[in-house]
Amino acid sequence: MISKLSELSDLVCSQKKRRQLVLAVAQDKHALEAVCTAASKGFVEPILVGDAAEISTLLQSLDHDPQKFAIEDLKDQVLAVERSVRLISSGQANILMKGSCSTSMLLKGVLNRDWGLRKGELLSHFAWFGSPFYHKMLGVTDVAINIAPTIDQKRAIVENAVDCLHRLGIAVPRVAAIAAVEVVNEQMPATVDAGALAGMNRDGVLTGCVVEGPLALDNALSAESARHKKIGGLVPGEPDLLLMPDIEAGNVFYKALTYLSEVSVASVVLGATAPIVLTSRSDSPDSKLNSILLAASI
Amino acid sequence: MISKLSELSDLVCSQKKRRQLVLAVAQDKHALEAVCTAASKGFVEPILVGDAAEISTLLQSLDHDPQKFAIEDLKDQVLAVERSVRLISSGQANILMKGSCSTSMLLKGVLNRDWGLRKGELLSHFAWFGSPFYHKMLGVTDVAINIAPTIDQKRAIVENAVDCLHRLGIAVPRVAAIAAVEVVNEQMPATVDAGALAGMNRDGVLTGCVVEGPLALDNALSAESARHKKIGGLVPGEPDLLLMPDIEAGNVFYKALTYLSEVSVASVVLGATAPIVLTSRSDSPDSKLNSILLAASI
Numbered sequence: 381m382i383s384k385l386s387e388l389s390d391l392v393c394s395q396k397k398r399r400q401l402v403l404a405v406a407q408d409k410h411a412l413e414a415v416c417t418a419a420s421k422g423f424v425e426p427i428l429v430g431d432a433a434e435i436s437t438l439l440q441s442l443d444h445d446p447q448k449f450a451i452e453d454l455k456d457q458v459l460a461v462e463r464s465v466r467l468i469s470s471g472q473a474n475i476l477m478k479g480s481c482s483t484s485m486l487l488k489g490v491l492n493r494d495w496g497l498r499k500g501e502l503l504s505h506f507a508w509f510g511s512p513f514y515h516k517m518l519g520v521t522d523v524a525i526n527i528a529p530t531i532d533q534k535r536a537i538v539e540n541a542v543d544c545l546h547r548l549g550i551a552v553p554r555v556a557a558i559a560a561v562e563v564v565n566e567q568m569p570a571t572v573d574a575g576a577l578a579g580m581n582r583d584g585v586l587t588g589c590v591v592e593g594p595l596a597l598d599n600a601l602s603a604e605s606a607r608h609k610k611i612g613g614l615v616p617g618e619p620d621l622l623l624m625p626d627i628e629a630g631n632v633f634y635k636a637l638t639y640l641s642e643v644s645v646a647s648v649v650l651g652a653t654a655p656i657v658l659t660s661r662s663d664s665p666d667s668k669l670n671s672i673l674l675a676a677s678i
Numbered sequence: 679m680i681s682k683l684s685e686l687s688d689l690v691c692s693q694k695k696r697r698q699l700v701l702a703v704a705q706d707k708h709a710l711e712a713v714c715t716a717a718s719k720g721f722v723e724p725i726l727v728g729d730a731a732e733i734s735t736l737l738q739s740l741d742h743d744p745q746k747f748a749i750e751d752l753k754d755q756v757l758a759v760e761r762s763v764r765l766i767s768s769g770q771a772n773i774l775m776k777g778s779c780s781t782s783m784l785l786k787g788v789l790n791r792d793w794g795l796r797k798g799e800l801l802s803h804f805a806w807f808g809s810p811f812y813h814k815m816l817g818v819t820d821v822a823i824n825i826a827p828t829i830d831q832k833r834a835i836v837e838n839a840v841d842c843l844h845r846l847g848i849a850v851p852r853v854a855a856i857a858a859v860e861v862v863n864e865q866m867p868a869t870v871d872a873g874a875l876a877g878m879n880r881d882g883v884l885t886g887c888v889v890e891g892p893l894a895l896d897n898a899l900s901a902e903s904a905r906h907k908k909i910g911g912l913v914p915g916e917p918d919l920l921l922m923p924d925i926e927a928g929n930v931f932y933k934a935l936t937y938l939s940e941v942s943v944a945s946v947v948l949g950a951t952a953p954i955v956l957t958s959r960s961d962s963p964d965s966k967l968n969s970i971l972l973a974a975s976i
Contacts, residue, residue, distance in 0.1 A: 513938045527858075527866055560825075560929035568825055570926050597933035598960055605960040628868050628927040631858035635895035636931050640811045641939030662896060662903045 381549050382517060384510045385644045388673040391548075392423050399676045400473035401657075402427045404464035404489075405457050407434035408480035409442070410661055414668035415477065416444050423676055427473055429464045430480070431455045457481045461489040468654045469495055475675045477657040490652050497652035501536040502526065505658075506544055507634055507647040508674060514601065519545060519553070519621040523630030524658075525649065531573050534623060535586050538577065540650035541621050542589045547678040553620040555581075556600035557593025558629070562611055564594060570625030577623070590614050593623070597633075638667075646670035648678070679847050680815060682808045683942040686971040689846075690721050697974045698771035699955075700725045702762035702787075703755050705732035706778035707740070708959055712966035713775065714742050721974050725771055727762045728778075729753045755779045759787040766952045767793055773973045775955040788950050795950035799834040800824065803956075804842055805932055805945040806972060812899065817843060817851070817919040821928030822956075823947065829871050832921060833884050836875065838948035839919050840887045845976040851918040853879075854898035855891025856927070860909055862892060868923030875921070888912050891921070895931075936965075944968035946976070 382391060392399075403415050406428035412435070415426045428435050432453035436446035454460040461481060467473040476497070478486045490497045505524040508517055521541045526533055538555060545553040557574030564575040574593030581591035592615035599606035603617025624630030637643045645667050649656035655675035659668040680689060690697075701713050704726035710733070713724045726733050730751035734744035752758040759779060765771040774795070776784045788795045803822035806815055819839045824831055836853055843851040855872030862873040872891030879889035890913040897904035901915025922928030935941045943965050947954035953973035957966040 511938050524858075558926075558930065560822075560925040568925070597930050598937060601933070601937045602960070608959050624930070625926045627858040627866070628856075628923045629930045632856065632895050632922070632927045632931045633934050635899070636934045637938060639896060639899045640809050640935060640941075643938075661906050662900070 384517070385508070385646055385670050385673075388646070388670065388677055389421070389423065392673055392676045395677070399424045399475060400427055400467075401425070401475040401477055401672065401675075402429060402464045402467045402473045403477045403479045404429055404486055405460045405479040405481035406430040406451075407438060409438050410665075410668065411477065411479045411659065412438050413442055414659065414665060414672060416442055417665070417669055418672045418676075423673060424475065426450065427452065427467060429454055429460045429467070430457075457485060461486055462492075462495065465489040465492065465497060466495050468497055474654050475657065475672070476652075476654055477672070477675075478659070483658055486656070486658070487649075490656065497654055499653045500540065500651045502533060502540075503649055503651040503656075504537040504540045505647060506541045506650050507645055508548075509637060510644040511637065512642060516620070518619065520630065520633060521621065521623060523624060523627065523634040524647075525627075527627045529626070531576050534573055534577055535580060536651075538586060538589070538591065538621070538623055541623075544648070544650055544678050545620055546588065550620050553589045554615045554618050555589050555591040555621045555623055556595045556615050556619040557591055557623045558597055558600060559594035559625055560596060562594055562596050562599050562609055570594065570629075573625065574623070589621075591623075592616075597622070644670060646674035648675050682815070683806070683944055683968045683971075686944070686968065686975055687719070687721065690971055690974045693975070697722045697773060698725055698765075699723070699773040699775055699970065699973075700727060700762040700765045700771045701775045701777045702727055702784055703758045703777040703779035704728040704749075705736060707736050708963075708966065709775065709777050709957065710736050711740055712957065712963060712970060714740055715963070715967055716970045716974075721971060722773065724748065725750065725765060727752055727758045727765070728755075755783060759784055760790075760793065763787040763790065763795060764793050766795055772952050773955065773970070774950075774952055775970070775973075776957070781956055784954070784956070785947075788954065795952055797951045798838065798949045800831060800838075801947055801949040801954075802835040802838045803945060804839045804948050805943055806846075807935060808942040809935065810940060814918070816917065818928065818931060819919065819921060821922060821925065821932040822945075823925075825925045827924070829874050832871055832875055833878060834949070836884060836887070836889065836919070836921055839921075842946070842948055842976050843918055844886065848918050851887045852913045852916050853887050853889040853919045853921055854893045854913050854917040855889055855921045856895055856898060857892035857923055858894060860892055860894050860897050860907055868892065868927075871923065872921070887919075889921075890914075895920070942968060944972035946973045
């Protein structure tokens, strides 16, 4: 069981699998830097698809020899995305990472019906946090892709994350379906959804995990706070995963922790035939490397 | 200008006003403890309304002499709330605090049309955070009362908080209207509302502050993140107030910071003729005392 993100590298090394990472539209300094670090440690073998001249110049500026990298020269971003995705669907690579193209351009390629990477019902974002204020890793979903998911979409979001947590060694992840309060209230749809998801879990429709909710964040994270409210169950104080009610709550959670506390974080897009790394320029170098490691671990 | 919550006590002492705090349904050990601490430091003069026998027993258990307290004996909780509220509306006290009754019972009294404390358009919750990861105090609203406020209700929520920040010495508070992304997107109503509120501010409909938005939390809190996204303005990196899109996002923000980071926090309900302190059992003693001090300061 991984208790901090720094242990991901041991997990990746112990698996002794070759992992080819395609960086789509690779002429992005920050993404390249993270990929070079991961490659130099032997975590992944990179394939860089994009404007070869720009990529070479950036590699040199990062003190890397372009000759040592597999580079495919495609200046057109749409074509570079297609080639990157096809490298995955043809089995030549198994992790997709976004370079300097937009997220929507990359996901459009991923979702292409002919040559894309469609698998389950939807794509969803999964973040995995290590915090000095929590005793184990804490997964959070979905903070970035699904805006206002329906109950069925929330079920699929949980399934994506639970599948990922299984691969990370957590046999029966404990899932807190988060709302602003811990009782179902028709005026607060997030509480209704959370209660319904817990019901699906009890009824065997949503399996491989324990889902409880609605829980407010305090009684999800703290067994003591839950006891104050007379809330029992297996999840309070012990969640492996927080299901956020919508993108606003999820996004605020993710950014509150990354900007106003001391956490380490990795994130990945789930639900395609391969994990997708979507870091942004404002992510720290550590979080970019952690995200590559997370993608390589699952 | 207050840069940390511990300076609130200096502000209260410097104002040299008498402040009577009514604790409604005062037989609540944690609330009593905070009130006794505030009284012993001279911040407030308490009036304890509720079951006098229980209150006396609790005071003794906290090593306080019941004889030294103004206690009004009303065993019935509804009557105790009414008496507490009437003490404020008649001018005999100027801060209302919740004891062992429910929040809804207290607010029902506050909103009573005959003897309540109605003033503006709505009541709203205001939290004031000190974080080692931010260079000044950070206000957040509304994390607890208004579930899914309309644009007009959000305007009233901002007005309540801005009025409070003025009293705390911030002449022109900078307000970030938060959403999950920083561009208006019709599919994300929070971004539409945030853009409309910024427009109301530019048009002079929402005054006494600078409102910008939509801002995602990263580009609200960090000028560097905003620059990455080419966002200018007076608010990025400098907000005094975050307007949360709804109760889920607000509640998650408040609890993420209080449970997964090192913050100090005070909170108060605004929009009535007197500030209202609504602490809950799971709040720390420090945060209860801070909330009393915040109510005494405004």
